Amino acid sequence: MNGRFMGGTEIMHLVAHAGRLYAATSTLWDQPGDDPAVGAQVLVLDRPDAGWRVEYEFAARHWRMSLVSVTFTVDGRGRALPAPVSMLLAAPSDGQGHATIHARDEASGVWTEMSLARSSGRASSVRCVGMHRDRITGIERVFAGTLPGGLYSGVYDADVPGRIRWSESPELSGYKARPMAFAECDGALHVAIKPCLYRLVDGEQPRWETVYTLPGEVTRISSGLRGLTTIAHPSGHGESLLAALEGENARIVRIDPGDGYRETVDLDVLEFLGEQGGRRPGYAIVAYDDMTPVPLPGQRGTALLMGLEATHSTEHATHPKDGWEPEGRYLIRHPEGRYELRRIIDPTLDPMPPLVSTRTIRVSPFDGETIYFGGYDPNSVPAHNTGWVFCAPLETVLSGD
Numbered sequence: 500m501n502g503r504f505m506g507g508t509e510i511m512h513l514v515a516h517a518g519r520l521y522a523a524t525s526t527l528w529d530q531p532g533d534d535p536a537v538g539a540q541v542l543v544l545d546r547p548d549a550g551w552r553v554e555y556e557f558a559a560r561h562w563r564m565s566l567v568s569v570t571f572t573v574d575g576r577g578r579a580l581p582a583p584v585s586m587l588l589a590a591p592s593d594g595q596g597h598a599t600i601h602a603r604d605e606a607s608g609v610w611t612e613m614s615l616a617r618s619s620g621r622a623s624s625v626r627c628v629g630m631h632r633d634r635i636t637g638i639e640r641v642f643a644g645t646l647p648g649g650l651y652s653g654v655y656d657a658d659v660p661g662r663i664r665w666s667e668s669p670e671l672s673g674y675k676a677r678p679m680a681f682a683e684c685d686g687a688l689h690v691a692i693k694p695c696l697y698r699l700v701d702g703e704q705p706r707w708e709t710v711y712t713l714p715g716e717v718t719r720i721s722s723g724l725r726g727l728t729t730i731a732h733p734s735g736h737g738e739s740l741l742a743a744l745e746g747e748n749a750r751i752v753r754i755d756p757g758d759g760y761r762e763t764v765d766l767d768v769l770e771f772l773g774e775q776g777g778r779r780p781g782y783a784i785v786a787y788d789d790m791t792p793v794p795l796p797g798q799r800g801t802a803l804l805m806g807l808e809a810t811h812s813t814e815h816a817t818h819p820k821d822g823w824e825p826e827g828r829y830l831i832r833h834p835e836g837r838y839e840l841r842r843i844i845d846p847t848l849d850p851m852p853p854l855v856s857t858r859t860i861r862v863s864p865f866d867g868e869t870i871y872f873g874g875y876d877p878n879s880v881p882a883h884n885t886g887w888v889f890c891a892p893l894e895t896v897l898s899g900d
Contacts, residue, residue, distance in 0.1 A: 615643060806859065
């Protein structure tokens with residue numbers, strides 16, 4: 500639209516913000532041919548009957564990004580703002596090692612770059628962004644997990660460019676894997692960084708402590724725990740964390756802070772997929788970034804939707820290039836812990852294009868009753884314009900019809 504080329508190999512994130520639906524694209528493994536060679540783009544859908552358009556575009560060296568909506572209610576001193584301030588933040592990868600966050604100004608539509616860290620000789624990325632209000636100081640902070648570099652935090656400050664004043668040095672560093680997800684559980688902020696789970700200790704001098712470590716060896720190419728999400732504890736008292744372990748032992752686990760962060764297997768993913776399809780995969784990724792809560796009809800509680808991809812390849816020393824299931828699939832976790840497997844099927848398309856991976860799921864900001872799905876994963880194979888978005892009514896999403 501408007502003469503701007505829109506392309507990409509993946510839809511990384513779908514984000515509801517300010518009454519619109521935004522999407523983050525990736526150009527990883529892109530082979531553009533005669534098309535323009537673009538970097539990662541922020542796309543926007545202004546209304547459900549409109550077309551997607553390019554809202555913001557990064558240089559070609561930015562091949563991926565994280566996208567998140569955050570809301571501040573207090574400033575960096577804990578003083579209440581006259582009105583809540585919601586911000587759309589984009590965090591692109593950078594082949595030159597510069598970790599940045601870009602903030603959109605709602606009034607002008609202008610994006611402002613904010614620098615976090617710079618590394619030499621290595622690409623940099625911000626894989627996840629989280630928000631937390633300190634229970635002792637009352638200060639709200641937004642957190643950005645970079646690799647390399649560390650974990651940075653920022654507070655709202657209307658007088659600085661981008662309106663977020665970031666810490667000059669990381670509050671957690673030295674880890675070797677990408678920070679994958681933040682989640683607040685029982686009032687404490689947690690972050691998953693393979694092979695550990697860290698908890699933020701609030702106070703005037705906040706600090707991070709290790710509270711859980713994955714048991715056993717984890718495949719090198721695995722990103723560890725993904726989709727860190729808070730759920731009610733099965734007992735009805737307190738909260739638990741739910742996360743999906745990527746890899747050749749893919750599973751969804753429940754981790755209970757009230758029980759010394761004890762792990763309970765919620766689902767053996769590969770065994771479950773084998774039972775559903777008649778053939779057990781060798782490797783799977785579930786809940787790339789988060790698990791999406793949706794209301795069940797008839798006040799029957801809340802279900803969680805999780806995207807996935809799986810391969811039958813036995814080569815796990817590097818990311819498998821082949822054997823990936825072509826269908827776009829997702830899991831439904833019911834409140835009682837029961838799982839169902841569903842597929843994305845558009846009856847107007849025959850054949851269906853290869854969707855491969857459901858990366859992101861979001862409830863519509865337009866009506867609250869439509870669910871949007873986005874994804875694809877090149878899996879180390881050249882691709883072009885393979886990123887996709889489908890939507891369906893909640894009833895269809897839950898029934899699979």
